[in-house]
Amino acid sequence: MTTKRFTLNVNGRDHTIDADPDMPLLYALRNELGLRNPKFGCGLAQCGACTVQLDGTPIRSCVTPVAAAVGKIKTLEGLGTPEAPHPIQTAYIEEQVPQCGYCINGWMLTAAALLERNRKPTDAEIKEALAGLKCRCATHMGIMRAVRRAAAMMG
Amino acid sequence: MATRQAFALSRRSLLKGAGMLVVSMGAPVSVELANSIGAALASGAKPPLHPAELDSYIAIGADGSVTAFFGKMDMGHGLETAIAQIVAEELDVAIKSVRVVMGDTRSSVNQGGASGSTGIQKGGMQMRYAAAEARRILLEAASRHLEVPAERLTVSDGIVSAGVDRNVGYGELIGGRYFNVKLDWNKRIGNDLQARGIAKPKSPKDYKLVGKSIPREDVAAKVFSQTDYVTDIKVPGMVHGRMLRPPVAGAEPVEVDEASIKDIPGARVVWKMGFLGVVAEKEWDAIRAAERLKVKWSEVKPPFPAYASLYDHIRKAPAERRSIDRKSGDLTQAFASAARIIQSEYEWPFQSHASMGPACAIVAIADGRATLWTGGQKPHYARDGVAAVLGMKTEDVDAIWVQGPGCYGRNDAGDAAHDAAVLAQAVGKPVRVQYMRHDATAWDPKGPASVHRARAALDAANNVIGYEFISKGFSRQEVSSNESQVKDCLAGQLMGAPLKPTPAFGVPAESYGFPNKEMGWETIPGFIARASPLRGAHLRDPVGPQIHFASECFIDEIAAAIGADPVAFRLKYVTDARDAAVIRAATEKYGWQPRPSPRRDQSGVTVVGRGFAYAQRNGAIVGIVAEVEVDKRSGRVWARKFVVAHDCGQIINPRGLEQCIEGNIVQGLSRALYEEVKFDNSMVTSVDWMSYPIGEIGDVPEAIEIVLIDRPDIDPAGAGEPAMRPVAAAIGNAIFDATGVRLRRVPFTPERVKQALSSS
Numbered sequence: 001m002t003t004k005r006f007t008l009n010v011n012g013r014d015h016t017i018d019a020d021p022d023m024p025l026l027y028a029l030r031n032e033l034g035l036r037n038p039k040f041g042c043g044l045a046q047c048g049a050c051t052v053q054l055d056g057t058p059i060r061s062c063v064t065p066v067a068a069a070v071g072k073i074k075t076l077e078g079l080g081t082p083e084a085p086h087p088i089q090t091a092y093i094e095e096q097v098p099q100c101g102y103c104i105n106g107w108m109l110t111a112a113a114l115l116e117r118n119r120k121p122t123d124a125e126i127k128e129a130l131a132g133l134k135c136r137c138a139t140h141m142g143i144m145r146a147v148r149r150a151a152a153m154m155g
Numbered sequence: 156m157a158t159r160q161a162f163a164l165s166r167r168s169l170l171k172g173a174g175m176l177v178v179s180m181g182a183p184v185s186v187e188l189a190n191s192i193g194a195a196l197a198s199g200a201k202p203p204l205h206p207a208e209l210d211s212y213i214a215i216g217a218d219g220s221v222t223a224f225f226g227k228m229d230m231g232h233g234l235e236t237a238i239a240q241i242v243a244e245e246l247d248v249a250i251k252s253v254r255v256v257m258g259d260t261r262s263s264v265n266q267g268g269a270s271g272s273t274g275i276q277k278g279g280m281q282m283r284y285a286a287a288e289a290r291r292i293l294l295e296a297a298s299r300h301l302e303v304p305a306e307r308l309t310v311s312d313g314i315v316s317a318g319v320d321r322n323v324g325y326g327e328l329i330g331g332r333y334f335n336v337k338l339d340w341n342k343r344i345g346n347d348l349q350a351r352g353i354a355k356p357k358s359p360k361d362y363k364l365v366g367k368s369i370p371r372e373d374v375a376a377k378v379f380s381q382t383d384y385v386t387d388i389k390v391p392g393m394v395h396g397r398m399l400r401p402p403v404a405g406a407e408p409v410e411v412d413e414a415s416i417k418d419i420p421g422a423r424v425v426w427k428m429g430f431l432g433v434v435a436e437k438e439w440d441a442i443r444a445a446e447r448l449k450v451k452w453s454e455v456k457p458p459f460p461a462y463a464s465l466y467d468h469i470r471k472a473p474a475e476r477r478s479i480d481r482k483s484g485d486l487t488q489a490f491a492s493a494a495r496i497i498q499s500e501y502e503w504p505f506q507s508h509a510s511m512g513p514a515c516a517i518v519a520i521a522d523g524r525a526t527l528w529t530g531g532q533k534p535h536y537a538r539d540g541v542a543a544v545l546g547m548k549t550e551d552v553d554a555i556w557v558q559g560p561g562c563y564g565r566n567d568a569g570d571a572a573h574d575a576a577v578l579a580q581a582v583g584k585p586v587r588v589q590y591m592r593h594d595a596t597a598w599d600p601k602g603p604a605s606v607h608r609a610r611a612a613l614d615a616a617n618n619v620i621g622y623e624f625i626s627k628g629f630s631r632q633e634v635s636s637n638e639s640q641v642k643d644c645l646a647g648q649l650m651g652a653p654l655k656p657t658p659a660f661g662v663p664a665e666s667y668g669f670p671n672k673e674m675g676w677e678t679i680p681g682f683i684a685r686a687s688p689l690r691g692a693h694l695r696d697p698v699g700p701q702i703h704f705a706s707e708c709f710i711d712e713i714a715a716a717i718g719a720d721p722v723a724f725r726l727k728y729v730t731d732a733r734d735a736a737v738i739r740a741a742t743e744k745y746g747w748q749p750r751p752s753p754r755r756d757q758s759g760v761t762v763v764g765r766g767f768a769y770a771q772r773n774g775a776i777v778g779i780v781a782e783v784e785v786d787k788r789s790g791r792v793w794a795r796k797f798v799v800a801h802d803c804g805q806i807i808n809p810r811g812l813e814q815c816i817e818g819n820i821v822q823g824l825s826r827a828l829y830e831e832v833k834f835d836n837s838m839v840t841s842v843d844w845m846s847y848p849i850g851e852i853g854d855v856p857e858a859i860e861i862v863l864i865d866r867p868d869i870d871p872a873g874a875g876e877p878a879m880r881p882v883a884a885a886i887g888n889a890i891f892d893a894t895g896v897r898l899r900r901v902p903f904t905p906e907r908v909k910q911a912l913s914s915s
Binding site: 019020023024027030031034035036037039040041042043044046047049075076077080081082085089092093096097098099100101102103104108126127130131132133134135136137138139140141142143144 | 230231232233370371373374375377378379380382383384386387389437438439509510511512513558559560561562563589591592810811814817818819820821822825843844845849850851852853854855856859
């Protein structure tokens with residue numbers, strides 16, 4: 001098989017890798033770039049553990065071929081830092097949301113994208129935006145509290 | 156008592172004098188004692204990692220910081236923080252100065268791993284006693300140092316003080332050295348390990364940290380992606396492994412065409428009897444190799460019945476074990492004299508752990524030693540299992556627990572550990588295995604399917620005079636709850652290890668004082684004995700949700716049959732005062748108005764009902780009111796509100812406990828409303844999140860109100876599982892209240908609810 005050279009813009013930095021064009025972006029981010037997030041959950045775009053933002057839109061990196069990852073990629077690490085946290089990160093800490101935390105990429109990056117376009121979401125809008133994401137520890141009550149809190153911080 | 160005396164003697168001989176006990180009672184410090192304690196602390200040599208050594212639990216650094224070595228792990232409920240609170244409390248140090256190292260066989264003894272909600276109940280109590288003993292030893296050392304009797308010393312933030320300007324810190328007393336003090340070990344390992352010193356832990360009235368909602372340390376690291384999960388561990392020279400499972404359960408590879416993957420760089424096949432895996436240097440290549448490898452599988456008779464006949468199979472299959480665990484009075488006589496008999500049967504399907512990520516493990520073997528990185532529940536037992544797989548001595552294998560995708564029992568993590576070991580040994584390189592989603596959902600050990608039969612005998616005045624509850628199902632221990640033996644993991648089963656499943660189920664945990672009462676169970680053999688994708692194992696609150704779904708729905712059925720309010724009915728019969736307190740606390744908080752179920756005052760498409768259920772679990776008691784909406788047109792059930800009363804004895808961290816309870820409730824409602832492992836004749840067909848749906852954000856209740864009943868003077872029980880136990884029954888009872896229709900099979904899917912409503 002042939003590998004090709006790709007430049008991935010991740011969290012504001014360019015990275016050049018050689019990879020099978022069909023390889024999902026997930027493996028490039030985890031193994032070629034050595035990022036801890038996103039995570040492999042299903043490989044089927046059914047759970048969200050692998051979520052990253054591509055030009056601000058949440059995508060499932062487990063089914064996105066690396067060749068299609070053209071644009072600015074943001075992972076959870078790129079969302080904010082302890083010094084300059086994104087409101088959803090602050091809210092997650094204040095609400096003590098995660099249990100195992102394996103799923104949080106999907107929830108946080110999707111919620112962050114929601115709050116970019118809607119600073120005052122209703123509960124129904126939050127649930128609509130987060131539909132399809134999985135959290136097996138069932139921290140959903142905390143997730144709802146955190147998104148509401150982040151919205152209040154941003155509003 | 157004999158043990159205690161023997162222990163005291165050994166302690167005396169170690170410390171070369173009997174004065175130690177005297178000092179504890181406040182006598183002046185003898186020179187002999189002072190020298191002996193100093194000698195023990197300073198003896199330098201690190202004692203072996205052994206359950207009877209104080210150093211196996213607590214270390215004090217030169218800066219006075221405390222490290223607690225914990226042979227269990229936090230599965231996401233904040234146990235790490237709770238243990239730090241317990242240890243800091245007993246030692247009188249700041250919470251920030253305590254670091255808890257969890258589940259690393261190099262630094263902790265086997266306290267059983269995550270198991271049966273015993274993290275605090277057993278593991279935490281061991282740490283409490285160890286920390287109390289460490290404080291006692293440190294005070295004696297300080298007494299010598301400051302030349303003041305121990306009972307006149309105070310401790311704050313790890314500084315021992317005899318008054319103004321007469322201070323010495325723990326760090327100065329022992330920092331970086333070892334206690335070399337023996338504990339009175341009960342010779343057990345695992346959950347039941349107890350190793351006590353002489354010191355008594357603090358009185359709860361003196362607590363400063365226990366009982367406080369200290370925030371968890373691990374949350375920020377997770378939120379900022381600053382912490383490794385087991386999936387992030389990388390070892391030099393590591394290759395990636397993937398497993399191949401048969402299309403028909405029980406089939407084995409008979410031909411493997413290695414040429415079919417020859418164009419994938421570095422791809423190799425590892426094939427040993429039924430065990431078939433591939434490795435490659437790159438993860439994506441290993442995934443593709445597993446997909447592309449051409450395998451001819453043996454022809455086997457499809458092992459499963461049609462899914463629709465699962466419960467018929469359970470009813471008809473000969474029991475391999477029958478056990479009556481509770482028996483009082485004369486049941487036969489009670490039923491013979493009954494004015495009325497009520498009976499029902501309930502059904503619960505196989506359920507999957509379906510962990511958020513498929514299991515991952517890394518095994519590296521070098522220079523006669525092996526190391527396992529695992530996200531599983533029981534690293535010490537997994538260490539033993541990997542040693543057995545590799546034919547190595549246990550002491551030559553280390554296991555390091557690293558946070559993994561959440562684990563709620565004996566999930567696929569143990570299988571991944573053994574698979575990684577087999578692959579690493581075969582290819583001579585460190586191997587990282589992460590399963591694919593279908594491996595995780597279709598092939599993880601399962602919570603067993605069951606049928607439950609309940610009967611009640613009533614006299615002419617509607618008193619319950621006889622009660623029988625019998626469960627029949629697959630064993631919850633077809634594979635063990637730990638992975639310490641080759642036979643209990645897929646790799647060993649696929650390579651011919653002799654099997655020994657344990658028939659095990661359980662009975663309801665309640666205190667209904669029915670005068671003639673029998674509760675028991677029967678187990679039946681699995682469809683296939685070896686390497687079954689339906690092998691029964693422990694799934695969060697093993698068999699608790701299924702048993703109490705049936706028993707607590709049946710209690711409601713009795714109440715409904717005699718026109719009694721279901722809560723008043725329970726309060727009439729429970730005999731345990733703590734049970735009654737929990738039942739009252741939940742229902743009072745909810746504002747429960749007594750009346751029989753069902754409601755008969757509703758019309759329209761959406762109807763609302765309330766249901767109650769309660770259960771005990773190993774010292775904890777939980778009562779739950781569920782309020783549900785049922786859409787009669789679609790069959791959708793929305794559990795919009797729960798009120799939970801929870802008594803688990805002494806509370807360590809109220810906020811952590813509340814969030815643990817919330818997770819139990821929401822995972823419990825997922826299991827009640829959606830979860831069902833399906834199969835066809837050949838294989839499990841629940842292989843991903845589409846074919847094994849779970850509760851999602853749209854199912855979240857509007858509110859979960861929690862009443863915590865704190866009992867500071869009662870040793871803590873566990874909380875990781877009890878609140879899940881009555882969830883399905885509370886929802887089922889609420890559906891009955893709303894609709895008048897009794898659902899006796901889980902899950903309450905929209906189709907099933909709709910069908911039940913239309914046939915009623």
